[in-house]
Amino acid sequence: MTEFLHAFMSGDIxxxxxxxxxxxxxxxxxQRGHGSRQSYFSGAAAKTRYVKAIRILQQWEDGTNVxxxxxxxVRxxxxxxxxxxxxxxxxxxGKVTSSFMVFDTGAVAAELMRDALASGH
Incomplete structure (x- = not known):
C-alpha cells in the first residue's frame, strides 16, 4: 500500500x-459519489505536480483493508x-481495488491546491 501512495503522490502515475x-x-x-479508475488517474499529473512530500504517520492492516x-x-x-x-x-x-480518502477541504493546503488547479499554474 505504501508503494501505491508513494508512486501516486510522487507523480509516478x-x-x-x-x-x-x-x-x-x-x-x-x-468527488461526488464513487469515481472510476479512469477519472482517478486522468487528472493525477495535474494534481500531483504540487505534492512535495508525503509522510506516513501510521498504517494499519486488517486482512484486505489498509x-x-x-x-x-503541498507547494x-x-x-x-x-x-x-x-x-x-x-x-x-496484490492490487488496490478501492480508496476512500478523507481530508479537511478547508485546510490551507487544500485551498492552495484548489486555487492552483483552477488557475492552471
Missing part, C-alpha cells in the same frame, strides 16, 4: 496505475502548507 486493479474505484472529499494516516505537503505558486490525510484502501491479489 504509470507505476501507481499498475498497482491498481481494473475495477478500482474511489471516494474523495471533492488504513493510512499521512501528512501531505503551489501561492505558498506551501501541510495537511493530514486519511485513506482506507482495499487490496486484493
Amino acid at each position: 504509470e507505476h501507481a496505475r499498475l498497482l491498481a486493479s481494473d475495477e478500482f474505484s474511489f471516494q474523495a472529499p471533492l 488504513s493510512t494516516l499521512y501528512e501531505l505537503v 503551489t505558486p501561492n505558498g506551501i502548507a501541510a495537511m493530514p490525510v486519511s485513506e482506507w484502501h482495499t487490496v486484493e491479489n
Whole structure:
C-alpha cells in the first residue's frame, strides 16, 4: 500500500496505475459519489505536480483493508502548507481495488491546491 501512495503522490502515475486493479474505484472529499479508475488517474499529473512530500504517520492492516494516516505537503505558486490525510484502501491479489480518502477541504493546503488547479499554474 505504501508503494501505491508513494508512486501516486510522487507523480509516478504509470507505476501507481499498475498497482491498481481494473475495477478500482474511489471516494474523495471533492468527488461526488464513487469515481472510476479512469477519472482517478486522468487528472493525477495535474494534481500531483504540487505534492512535495508525503509522510506516513501510521498504517494499519486488517486482512484486505489498509488504513493510512499521512501528512501531505503541498507547494503551489501561492505558498506551501501541510495537511493530514486519511485513506482506507482495499487490496486484493496484490492490487488496490478501492480508496476512500478523507481530508479537511478547508485546510490551507487544500485551498492552495484548489486555487492552483483552477488557475492552471
